[in-house]
Amino acid sequence: MATDKEEIPHLIANWWLQERLGSGYSGSIFRAKHIHTGQVVALKVQRVDHECPTNRYERGFYPSLQGGVGMPTLWASGVEGMWDYLAIDLLGASLDSLYRRSGKETMDLRSVCCIAMQMISRLEFMHSRGILHRDIQLGNATIGLSPNEKTIYMIDFGFSKRYIDSYTHRHIPDSKAKRDFIGNYWFSSVGVHCRGKVPSRRDDLEAVSLMLIHLLTPRGLSWTRNGVPKTSAAHEILKREKRLARPEDLCRGLPNEFEELLRYCRKLKFQECPDYQYWIEEFRELGQSHGFPPSSEFIWPPPKPVSVKPKSKASAADDLAKVLDDLGRMNLGENQTLADRTNVAKAVRQAKQDARRDSDKHTVISSDADGQENDDSIPPAFMTPKAHKLAKLTIRVSSATDNAALSDLVLEFIKIMKSNTSRTLIKDGFAFLDALNKQLEDPSVFVLPMRTSRPKDVSSTQTETSHTKLGVVARLQRDVGKARNNRQLATMVQDFGRVTNRSSGRTITKDGFSFLEGLARQLKALQ
Numbered sequence: 001m002a003t004d005k006e007e008i009p010h011l012i013a014n015w016w017l018q019e020r021l022g023s024g025y026s027g028s029i030f031r032a033k034h035i036h037t038g039q040v041v042a043l044k045v046q047r048v049d050h051e052c053p054t055n056r057y058e059r060g061f062y063p064s065l066q067g068g069v070g071m072p073t074l075w076a077s078g079v080e081g082m083w084d085y086l087a088i089d090l091l092g093a094s095l096d097s098l099y100r101r102s103g104k105e106t107m108d109l110r111s112v113c114c115i116a117m118q119m120i121s122r123l124e125f126m127h128s129r130g131i132l133h134r135d136i137q138l139g140n141a142t143i144g145l146s147p148n149e150k151t152i153y154m155i156d157f158g159f160s161k162r163y164i165d166s167y168t169h170r171h172i173p174d175s176k177a178k179r180d181f182i183g184n185y186w187f188s189s190v191g192v193h194c195r196g197k198v199p200s201r202r203d204d205l206e207a208v209s210l211m212l213i214h215l216l217t218p219r220g221l222s223w224t225r226n227g228v229p230k231t232s233a234a235h236e237i238l239k240r241e242k243r244l245a246r247p248e249d250l251c252r253g254l255p256n257e258f259e260e261l262l263r264y265c266r267k268l269k270f271q272e273c274p275d276y277q278y279w280i281e282e283f284r285e286l287g288q289s290h291g292f293p294p295s296s297e298f299i300w301p302p303p304k305p306v307s308v309k310p311k312s313k314a315s316a317a318d319d320l321a322k323v324l325d326d327l328g329r330m331n332l333g334e335n336q337t338l339a340d341r342t343n344v345a346k347a348v349r350q351a352k353q354d355a356r357r358d359s360d361k362h363t364v365i366s367s368d369a370d371g372q373e374n375d376d377s378i379p380p381a382f383m384t385p386k387a388h389k390l391a392k393l394t395i396r397v398s399s400a401t402d403n404a405a406l407s408d409l410v411l412e413f414i415k416i417m418k419s420n421t422s423r424t425l426i427k428d429g430f431a432f433l434d435a436l437n438k439q440l441e442d443p444s445v446f447v448l449p450m451r452t453s454r455p456k457d458v459s460s461t462q463t464e465t466s467h468t469k470l471g472v473v474a475r476l477q478r479d480v481g482k483a484r485n486n487r488q489l490a491t492m493v494q495d496f497g498r499v500t501n502r503s504s505g506r507t508i509t510k511d512g513f514s515f516l517e518g519l520a521r522q523l524k525a526l527q
């Protein structure tokens with residue numbers, strides 16, 4: 001298609017073409033004004049004989065999408081002479097241009113959380129209408145014009161497809177045959193882009209997930225850095241890099257939610273409906289845990305961050321010292337679980353030293369934080385509410401003094417994990433199990449609170465399959481009631497943590513919860 005404005009008439013079907021807003025492979029978009037009504041729209045223009053008649057496809061999807069939040073209204077469409085046109089709502093800048101124009105290496109977390117909430121919600125709507133977008137990218141999401149500038153709109157349905165057959169009302173079938181790729185190089189899912197799979201709802205969500213990670217990664221996802229591949233060899237290299245990129249590497253240093261979402265998408269079955277609301281809430285909570293308001297409104301430019309001095313680590317260390325000191329003085333009776341007080345004193349010293357070293361560091365939070373920075377219950381940077389609760393529980397388990405207390409803490413752990421739809425054992429969950437294991441195994445070992453990272457690549461743990469996991473967890477839940485002492489329970493907790501790993505899946509299964517409940521009961525019985 002010729003995209004040169006000279007070739008396109010100034011007037012198409014009573015729409016007076018003004019400036020060009022953008023152009024793509026198959027056509028151009030202009031700001032246009034209706035010569036009689038004065039209505040201003042975005043006019044998407046394409047030659048009727050274009051080899052890729054996306055306007056024709058796109059026109060077919062608009063009726064099903066009308067009325068949805070963030071879905072542009074189609075005001076008119078048709079063919080005049082050589083030109084196929086769509087008159088749609090005039091919108092604002094695309095996320096791509098906002099991001100580029102900001103000149104920043106990454107987008108701020110607050111904006112990314114809002115984009116996540118809104119984009120997932122757009123997908124939920126489109127999918128509810130039986131339509132896949134199939135070309136999720138920053139250039140295909142725009143903000144609205146005032147008064148809708150806080151709403152993100154989905155545009156460009158030229159690659160969209162119905163995944164619910166309009167006659168049978170059934171999901172389209174999967175196929176093993178490799179397909180030609182439709183989508184975009186940067187964000188199309190690994191399954192669709194690199195493995196030639198049939199796209200379904202999970203792939204739209206994976207594209208959103210990759211887009212979010214891209215926005216938070218300095219210089220973006222690695223395979224986007226060399227521009228669009230110009231040869232098929234370059235494209236093969238890009239696909240390989242994308243296919244081999246592990247979620248934990250892509251999301252290093254980012255809040256857990258991003259890695260969890262990517263893994264979640266990749267685990268979904270072909271026909272499975274994503275739990276959109278769960279993820280919207282996850283990103284809302286992530287934002288809130290950083291002091292941002294719960295709203296998903298996209299405010300651009302982002303509200304200015306303010307530098308605030310967090311509660312000094314020195315005073316946090318003093319609190320810790322006090323707790324540990326009290327513990328040291330505690331009369332533990334016969335059920336001692338903390339015995340080696342020299343370790344306690346050492347840990348207090350270490351915590352104080354760390355605090356002094358870090359005491360003049362600042363954290364940056366949003367100006368909307370309402371001065372909540374002094375509230376102990378606000379999780380530290382990049383910590384979700386779930387992670388925060390688990391971290392607090394880990395501290396408590398480390399200072400529990402008898403089996404009854406440990407039992408209650410296990411019940412609380414179960415509650416936290418069950419209240420969370422993903423039920424995935426994140427690193428803070430592992431830290432809890434580590435601390436519990438230490439408490440049960442050797443009462444004289446002092447457990448450092450807040451141990452938040454689980455060592456990676458330690459042995460066979462990474463290679464247990466999900467099959468092994470199911471077997472081991474079934475055995476654990478069967479045998480936990482027969483354990484005779486804490487040491488046996490410790491081994492069971494260790495086994496449970498060991499088989500719940502990345503290869504086997506970190507989701508706590510039904511049997512897993514039964515085991516934990518049995519553990520809580522047995523701890524009470526062994527008092």
Ligand SMILES: Nc1ncnc2c1ncn2[C@@H]1O[C@H](COP(=O)(O)OP(=O)(O)OP(=O)(O)O)[C@@H](O)[C@H]1O
Pocket residue numbers: 021022023024025026027028029042054072088089090091092093094139140142155156158
């Ligand atoms: N309704 C609109 N209002 C304002 N600008 C728009 C609108 N629709 C599209 N644009 C601008 O035009 C650009 C191209 O739009 P769109 O992706 O719909 O066209 P396309 O021809 O399908 O492009 P591509 O081939 O790159 O997918 C967008 O990135 C956006 O900047």
